[in-house]
Amino acid sequence: MQWVFLGCPGVGKGTYASRLALGLRVPHIAMGDLVRQELKRDSPLSKELKDLVSRGKLLPDELVLGLLTKRLEEASANQDVGFILDGFPRTASQAKTLDSIASITLVVNLRLREDVLVAKCLGRRICSQCHGNFNVANVDVPETETLPRIFMPAILPPPRCLKKMTMRSDDTEEVIRERVRIYSLESRPVEDYYRAQGKLLDFEILGGIPETWPRLLSALNLQGKIANTSLVSAEKQKIAA
Numbered sequence: 403m404q405w406v407f408l409g410c411p412g413v414g415k416g417t418y419a420s421r422l423a424l425g426l427r428v429p430h431i432a433m434g435d436l437v438r439q440e441l442k443r444d445s446p447l448s449k450e451l452k453d454l455v456s457r458g459k460l461l462p463d464e465l466v467l468g469l470l471t472k473r474l475e476e477a478s479a480n481q482d483v484g485f486i487l488d489g490f491p492r493t494a495s496q497a498k499t500l501d502s503i504a505s506i507t508l509v510v511n512l513r514l515r516e517d518v519l520v521a522k523c524l525g526r527r528i529c530s531q532c533h534g535n536f537n538v539a540n541v542d543v544p545e546t547e548t549l550p551r552i553f554m555p556a557i558l559p560p561p562r563c564l565k566k567m568t569m570r571s572d573d574t575e576e577v578i579r580e581r582v583r584i585y586s587l588e589s590r591p592v593e594d595y596y597r598a599q600g601k602l603l604d605f606e607i608l609g610g611i612p613e614t615w616p617r618l619l620s621a622l623n624l625q626g627k628i629a630n631t632s633l634v635s636a637e638k639q640k641i642a643a
């Protein structure tokens with residue numbers, strides 16, 4: 403089971419990939435986490451990374467692939483039965499290189515209509531005290547002849563957090579639309595690459611997590627194969643750790 407999750411920033415890719423990885427007992431390998439972990443180390447590589455990040459440079463493929471190769475070797479030494487990769491590959495060239503170090507079996511492409519994605523990103527709030535994540539956007543787009551209804555209710559904070567709500571400084575409409583534009587440009591060749599290999603599964607998000615999670619399991623033929631109870635306790639363990 404060597405899976406890749408694709409999806410625009412803000413679509414909830416990390417949430418679904420990590421839930422699924424917990425339920426299937428395989429590591430969730432998020433490229434962003436690998437980079438952050440390396441930055442905390444005291445190594446020549448970490449110095450090089452810090453320098454690039456501080457100058458606002460994109461990380462070269464070679465460097466990102468080095469981190470990923472190391473992580474995949476750990477997984478294989480751990481005798482993991484697979485992994486779910488998130489945040490990589492971003493380009494078709496990275497996808498081709500990935501084929502030389504892994505055997506990707508499935509690529510889940512999470513999709514969400516752009517206007518809904520923008521509304522949900524603009525609605526994101528974080529509590530400055532407990533760091534809880536909330537969303538004040540209440541999305542309800544009625545169904546049309548060609549498109550199904552999209553219903554994503556707000557996730558409102560409890561009263562004690564209400565006065566401590568903050569927004570991410572990069573969650574402005576302009577920045578979000580630019581993120582979406584760059585993502586679409588880069589991701590199309592990646593999607594085409596995997597579609598040509600017959601590995602791409604397009605999955606349209608039409609609701610919040612409680613509605614989307616069972617639909618995703620069903621699209622992956624995993625209904626009944628992931629116990630909800632073990633999932634909840636696994637998530638609690640992860641939080642406790």
Ligand SMILES: [Zn+2]
Nearest residue numbers: 529531532563
């Ligand atoms: Zn709070």
